[in-house]
Amino acid sequence: MDKTMVTTAFQLDGYKVVRNIGVVRGITVRSRNAIANFGAGIQALFGGNISLYTELCEKAREEAFYLLLRHAEESGANAIIGMRYDANEVAPGITEVLCYGTALVVEKN
Secondary structure: OOHHHEOOOOOOOOEEEEEEEEEEEEEEEEEOOHHHHHHHHHHHHHOOOOHHHHHHHHHHHHHHHHHHHHHHHHOOOOEEEEEEEEEEEEEOOEEEEEEEEEEEEEEEO
């Protein structure tokens, strides 16, 4: 699926909905490793962006987004509206990242 056909808005300007497929999602569960925790602790001493955690979070979001696209494609969709991210701590140091939205079949007006 084309990433440009994914939006956080609830409509796609210039397109009409042919079919509403419903909710699609991508989910990943990630843990921090001891080495990253140690490195992040050192970064925290100096303040500012903790790049090790930033990278971990970005990779988790990227994977959840990719899984969302795959789920939508497998459902026959060519667009997703209302895309959102959510994250929850499942256990200490283990985080779930969920990417979800409404899958549609659309065509140009």
